[in-house]
Amino acid sequence: MVQIGLYDTRTHTLSTQGYADFKWHRQEMRNGLFRECLYPCPGDLVPRDSSRRSKVQLYVSPNIFIPMVILACLGMILVIAFLVFNLKFKRLRVIKLSSPMMNNFILLGCVFAYMSVILYGLDRHQLDQGSFEALCTIRMGFLILGFSIAFGAMFSKTWRVHRIMAKKSMTATTVVNIRVPILLMSFVILCHIYVVVVVVVVVVVVVVVVVVVVVVVLAVAAAAATTIATIMLVLLVVSASSV
Numbered sequence: 001m002v003q004i005g006l007y008d009t010r011t012h013t014l015s016t017q018g019y020a021d022f023k024w025h026r027q028e029m030r031n032g033l034f035r036e037c038l039y040p041c042p043g044d045l046v047p048r049d050s051s052r053r054s055k056v057q058l059y060v061s062p063n064i065f066i067p068m069v070i071l072a073c074l075g076m077i078l079v080i081a082f083l084v085f086n087l088k089f090k091r092l093r094v095i096k097l098s099s100p101m102m103n104n105f106i107l108l109g110c111v112f113a114y115m116s117v118i119l120y121g122l123d124r125h126q127l128d129q130g131s132f133e134a135l136c137t138i139r140m141g142f143l144i145l146g147f148s149i150a151f152g153a154m155f156s157k158t159w160r161v162h163r164i165m166a167k168k169s170m171t172a173t174t175v176v177n178i179r180v181p182i183l184l185m186s187f188v189i190l191c192h193i194y195v196v197v198v199v200v201v202v203v204v205v206v207v208v209v210v211v212v213v214v215v216v217v218l219a220v221a222a223a224a225a226t227t228i229a230t231i232m233l234v235l236l237v238v239s240a241s242s243v
Contacts, residue, residue: 109150116143
């Protein structure tokens with residue numbers, strides 16, 4: 001065992017004169033990164049002998065945010081190009097067979113999803129507290145709406161193909177265009193209802209589990225208290241009998 005110094009807890013000073021030479025090595029936070037620092041580090045006189053907790057605000061790195069914004073913008077430009085192509089050649093047989101209306105809904109959902117990518121990259125560096133709280137709800141709504149519209153349109157196309165191919169007779173089957181948007185909106189509404197139902201079920205399950213745990217704990221505590229009281233009563237009776 002080597003003595004390296006004497007620390008006075010009253011004056012909070014560390015004396016190293018006459019002891020072995022040493023250097024303190026620890027990590028410090030600089031520009032969001034942990035780096036090795038040789039003692040004495042700025043701001044501390046004595047190294048801490050315990051862990052220190054501090055809240056550090058995390059931000060989206062510009063090195064990640066800027067490329068993602070560029071990719072999202074390129075994706076929206078590509079979506080607009082597909083939309084123009086789909087509207088311009090919608091009378092072609094190949095385009096008609098691919099459900100152009102559902103293609104437009106899929107492209108619309110992709111636009112909402114790409115916009116949510118940009119909104120999710122914004123943080124407190126660019127916005128104040130009130131705007132950031134509103135943005136949390138808006139960007140989640142954009143993502144949910146884009147996902148529901150895009151996948152709802154794809155499922156509607158699947159339903160359309162099923163209606164056409166499931167006919168056993170050779171007669172022509174026509175799927176009215178108005179039914180497809182209605183089916184899409186129904187899917188979007190069902191998705192939101194499903195999310196609400198899942199949240200309600202989770203809350204109910206958590207409440208039931210908490211109530212059951214509380215009841216079990218109270219029952220165990222009551223049983224333990226009854227047992228202790230019985231033992232004390234028996235001891236008192238035995239002691240009184242012996243006297």
